[in-house]
Amino acid sequence: MAIEIRNVEKTFGAFTALGGVSLDVRSGELLALLGPSGSGKTTLLRIIAGLDHADAGEVSFDGQDTRDRAARDRKVGFVFQHYALFRHMTVFDNVAFGLRVKKKAERPAEMDIRRRVDQLLTMVQLSHLASRYPSQLSGGQRQRVALARALAIEPKVLLLDEPFGALDAKVRKDLRKWLRHLHDDMHITSIFVTHDQEEALELADRVVVMNHGQIIQVGTPAEVYDHPADSFVFDFLGGVNRLNGVIEAGVARLDGKAVRVDGAVGADGPAVIYVRPHQVELGVAPADGVPDGKWSARVSSLHAAGPVARLELDLAGRALEAQLSRDRLSDLALEVGSWCTVDFRHARVFPAKS
Amino acid sequence: MTAAASTTATKPARRGWAFLAPTILPGFGTAFGFTLAYLCLIVLIPLGHMALRAADVGWDRFWAITLAPRVLHAFYVSFGCALAAALINAVFGLVVAWVLVRYRFPGRRIIDAMVDLPFALPTSVAGIALTAIYAPNGWIGALAKAAGFKIAFTPLGIVIALVFVGMPFIVRTVEPVLQDLDAEVEEAAASLGATRWQTFTKVLLPTILPALITGVALAFARGVGEYGSVIFIAGNIPAVSEIVPLLIVARLEQYDYAGATVIATAMMGVSFLMLLGINFLQRWTRSRHAR
Ligand SMILES: Nc1ncnc2c1ncn2[C@@H]1O[C@H](COP(=O)(O)OP(=O)(O)OP(=O)(O)O)[C@@H](O)[C@H]1O
Ligand SMILES: [Mg+2]
Numbered sequence: 001m002a003i004e005i006r007n008v009e010k011t012f013g014a015f016t017a018l019g020g021v022s023l024d025v026r027s028g029e030l031l032a033l034l035g036p037s038g039s040g041k042t043t044l045l046r047i048i049a050g051l052d053h054a055d056a057g058e059v060s061f062d063g064q065d066t067r068d069r070a071a072r073d074r075k076v077g078f079v080f081q082h083y084a085l086f087r088h089m090t091v092f093d094n095v096a097f098g099l100r101v102k103k104k105a106e107r108p109a110e111m112d113i114r115r116r117v118d119q120l121l122t123m124v125q126l127s128h129l130a131s132r133y134p135s136q137l138s139g140g141q142r143q144r145v146a147l148a149r150a151l152a153i154e155p156k157v158l159l160l161d162e163p164f165g166a167l168d169a170k171v172r173k174d175l176r177k178w179l180r181h182l183h184d185d186m187h188i189t190s191i192f193v194t195h196d197q198e199e200a201l202e203l204a205d206r207v208v209v210m211n212h213g214q215i216i217q218v219g220t221p222a223e224v225y226d227h228p229a230d231s232f233v234f235d236f237l238g239g240v241n242r243l244n245g246v247i248e249a250g251v252a253r254l255d256g257k258a259v260r261v262d263g264a265v266g267a268d269g270p271a272v273i274y275v276r277p278h279q280v281e282l283g284v285a286p287a288d289g290v291p292d293g294k295w296s297a298r299v300s301s302l303h304a305a306g307p308v309a310r311l312e313l314d315l316a317g318r319a320l321e322a323q324l325s326r327d328r329l330s331d332l333a334l335e336v337g338s339w340c341t342v343d344f345r346h347a348r349v350f351p352a353k354s
Numbered sequence: 355m356t357a358a359a360s361t362t363a364t365k366p367a368r369r370g371w372a373f374l375a376p377t378i379l380p381g382f383g384t385a386f387g388f389t390l391a392y393l394c395l396i397v398l399i400p401l402g403h404m405a406l407r408a409a410d411v412g413w414d415r416f417w418a419i420t421l422a423p424r425v426l427h428a429f430y431v432s433f434g435c436a437l438a439a440a441l442i443n444a445v446f447g448l449v450v451a452w453v454l455v456r457y458r459f460p461g462r463r464i465i466d467a468m469v470d471l472p473f474a475l476p477t478s479v480a481g482i483a484l485t486a487i488y489a490p491n492g493w494i495g496a497l498a499k500a501a502g503f504k505i506a507f508t509p510l511g512i513v514i515a516l517v518f519v520g521m522p523f524i525v526r527t528v529e530p531v532l533q534d535l536d537a538e539v540e541e542a543a544a545s546l547g548a549t550r551w552q553t554f555t556k557v558l559l560p561t562i563l564p565a566l567i568t569g570v571a572l573a574f575a576r577g578v579g580e581y582g583s584v585i586f587i588a589g590n591i592p593a594v595s596e597i598v599p600l601l602i603v604a605r606l607e608q609y610d611y612a613g614a615t616v617i618a619t620a621m622m623g624v625s626f627l628m629l630l631g632i633n634f635l636q637r638w639t640r641s642r643h644a645r
Contacts, residue, residue: 051541071545072549074545085542087561097546097548097556098547102547149546153547
């Protein structure tokens with residue numbers, strides 16, 4: 001089911017939690033809502049689910065306005081950040097809940113309920129724990145019960161609020177893959193909230209970046225990563241060097257040397273040059289000075305565990321992080337204290353905020 | 355008072371005879387000895403002594419006294435009214451607690467303070483106040499009279515007095531549990547398609563139930579033991595509105611010590627059995643709850 005969100009606003013007292021949000025969610029896609037804490041992700045999700053009401057704007061499902069549809073009539077599966085399981089019910093009864101509260105006419109026979117719940121529990125790999133209570137489960141298991149419970153009503157839309165937020169890194173990774181497979185099998189329009197950019201980029205078909213109650217950018221993971229709309233998105237998608245420079249006559253300059261940048265350069269004045277660590281190109285420093293157009297830096301520390309080496313460089317008093325393969329590192333024969341040349345494969349420049 | 359906490363506390367005991375289980379807490383011997391001595395002095399010796407005195411009268415007379423119609427009826431009134439009042443309070447006390455926890459309205463603090471009044475008032479004050487209103491010449495009593503029935507001087511009056519004294523027990527035991535309820539659990543139920551009523555009966559009530567039963571048990575126990583407020587409003591008509599404690603006092607006033615002791619012992623026995631029953635009920639609801 002497609003969801004159209006038009007100019008949705010929500011305020012809490014004088015505070016604007018959502019300031020005119022518009023978004024089209026395509027049928028069957030897995031969409032990530034990414035943004036820092038307090039950016040309005042949960043608020044937007046709750047409005048879609050009908051758990052909160054927008055002050056203005058509209059949300060429609062397949063072109064039908066949802067204003068008058070209560071949460072219970074929306075067929076939206078909601079997985080809460082803290083699971084919100086019914087703790088006096090067994091895992092089985094939790095999952096069966098949505099089926100058992102259906103109107104008499106629509107309610108499946110108890111035998112069909114059993115079959116359906118067993119199916120769901122098998123799918124989330126919890127059939128052996130059906131008779132446990134939520135307090136007897138691990139965090140990852142509770143998470144999966146919450147998911148199975150939401151799926152039991154055959155929702156048209158699945159909303160997940162930081163589904164992996166409270167789990168440790170290993171379990172997160174496993175569940176992430178598992179959720180992706182699940183989505184590929186079931187094709188339910190799904191939106192999940194996260195403030196972990198890696199999770200959003202890895203899992204989602206499209207990523208929505210939010211900040212201060214606004215949508216900043218919508219795009220595929222590659223689009224938002226390679227072409228961030230602004231400095232916030234660039235920053236938020238992680239691992240970035242910010243170097244203070246200037247824009248002079250339409251050219252970005254760092255220490256007087258011109259920097260090749262992607263996209264618009266902007267008006268003259270102080271500016272910040274953004275470079276991702278893996279876009280920093282290092283070279284062997286020539287014996288006689290520095291070739292034109294390049295900078296020179298000194299290695300201040302070096303971490304070479306794993307396939308990728310991370311270097312901290314000192315570029316005329318600025319800290320600069322660079323990433324390169326271990327092979328490239330041994331070609332360059334760099335070590336702490338040695339000099340090298342620096343260039344940038346891709347960089348962006350944004351006016352400095354005053 | 356979460357069910358989870360209390361069940362984990364009782365769990366190790368179930369594993370077996372935990373009397374001498376190794377423990378890391380020091381001073382078990384002293385504390386246990388003190389507890390035993392204290393309970394003996396305050397509870398066991400006085401009550402045991404009373405039971406022995408009752409036994410003095412002999413088996414046949416014991417039953418003759420307790421099974422006399424007037425005594426039986428007093429038991430029926432005492433326990434019946436206490437149970438009715440506790441159940442009425444279970445419903446309306448829950449509503450009061452719900453309103454106090456869920457809604458913010460002007461005067462909330464005043465209502466909150468009013469709930470505790472029955473705790474603080476001497477029960478005779480309650481008795482006088484209630485009688486003044488519910489007696490046939492009081493203004494609610496007059497309405498009832500016009501409608502053709504009496505409140506004061508009937509078991510109905512006793513129930514009202516017991517509702518009054520028992521209400522804070524329910525409100526105050528249920529309130530913290532209601533406060534702890536997670537709003538998200540209700541929202542989860544709603545998003546799964548449950549109506550408000552289904553959410554209440556299938557999700558909220560089971561969560562509140564252990565606390566509610568505790569409150570009912572307390573209110574019931576209090577109702578059975580209540581004396582001060584009841585004697586005013588009950589009118590104490592034998593075989594109509596006479597409660598057991600009053601019957602005991604009446605026997606004492608007639609210097610019938612043996613009779614008083616026998617009735618008192620019977621009362622103790624019944625109360626004990628009922629509390630035991632409630633205890634089992636509580637354990638049962640808790641074990642169904644988060645284990
Ligand atoms: N019921 C409420 N009353 C007042 N303010 C609220 C309420 N709910 C949310 N807010 C505010 O609205 C803003 C957005 O909240 P929201 O929960 O949507 O953030 P979020 O993006 O989900 O953050 P997080 O990643 O921390 O969960 C926050 O600043 C929050 O303080
Ligand atoms: Mg949130």
